[in-house]
Amino acid sequence: MSETGNSMFAQRISIEQVEEGHELAPKFDADGLMPVVTTDATSGEVLMHGYMNAEALTKTIETGEAHYWSRSREVLWHKGATSGLVQKVKEIRIDDDQDAVWLLVDVQGGASCHVGYRSCFYRSVPVGADANTAITLNYEETEKVFDPVEVYGDAPNPTKL
Numbered sequence: 827m828s829e830t831g832n833s834m835f836a837q838r839i840s841i842e843q844v845e846e847g848h849e850l851a852p853k854f855d856a857d858g859l860m861p862v863v864t865t866d867a868t869s870g871e872v873l874m875h876g877y878m879n880a881e882a883l884t885k886t887i888e889t890g891e892a893h894y895w896s897r898s899r900e901v902l903w904h905k906g907a908t909s910g911l912v913q914k915v916k917e918i919r920i921d922d923d924q925d926a927v928w929l930l931v932d933v934q935g936g937a938s939c940h941v942g943y944r945s946c947f948y949r950s951v952p953v954g955a956d957a958n959t960a961i962t963l964n965y966e967e968t969e970k971v972f973d974p975v976e977v978y979g980d981a982p983n984p985t986k987l
Contacts (some may be wrong), residue, residue: 832880834887838924845922852883853925859895860925864938867916867930873938874946878927890915892929909977911935935971940978942970 836849844851854860859877866873876894878886881902885893892913896903906912913931920927939946948967955961 832884834884835880844924850920851924852880852920852927853923854880855925859897860927862894862927862929864892864913864929864931867932871945872947873913873931873933873944883927886915886929887918892931905938906934909935909940909972911937911972913938937971940974942972942974943967944971 834850836843836847836851838844838851838853843849844853852860858879860879860883862876862878863872864874864876865871877897878893879895879902882893882895885891885902885904892905892915894903894905895901904912912934913929914934915929915931917930918927919930933944937944939948941948944967948965949963950966951961951963
């Protein structure tokens with residue numbers, strides 16, 4: 827059993843075990859989190875970046891639906907529980923030193939971003955800009971998949987700035 831107290835996770839014993847072994851032995855940071863990148867299982871499009879704690883990773887494995895740790899709200903977050911935009915996990919990958927996760931998902935409802943766009947990566951940064959000039963982002967997605975006010979209400983987003 828690992829330091830997280832989770833019987834699903836092996837204790838990290840050696841570099842060889844972590845990098846070349848067959849045991850899931852995730853490493854969470856000092857805050858108990860690890861980064862997760864989520865992509866569309868069919869297109870490969872990056873949908874979002876988030877974080878998981880041991881409970882979120884466990885629930886994701888157990889249920890086949892993405893769970894994350896919300897750093898802004900400081901709660902476990904089942905993606906789509908409020909919006910209906912559930913992420914059905916098709917594959918889970920972990921990096922070589924087991925401190926980052928990649929989810930390949932099918933999104934029920936076609937969007938992953940709470941702002942209403944399909945992907946949280948809906949803007950691009952121009953390359954080659956002068957360092958003394960303010961950057962203007964380019965919108966790569968111009969149509970929202972859903973109206974966030976209809977789904978979440980008109981309360982301000984609780985995200986910390």
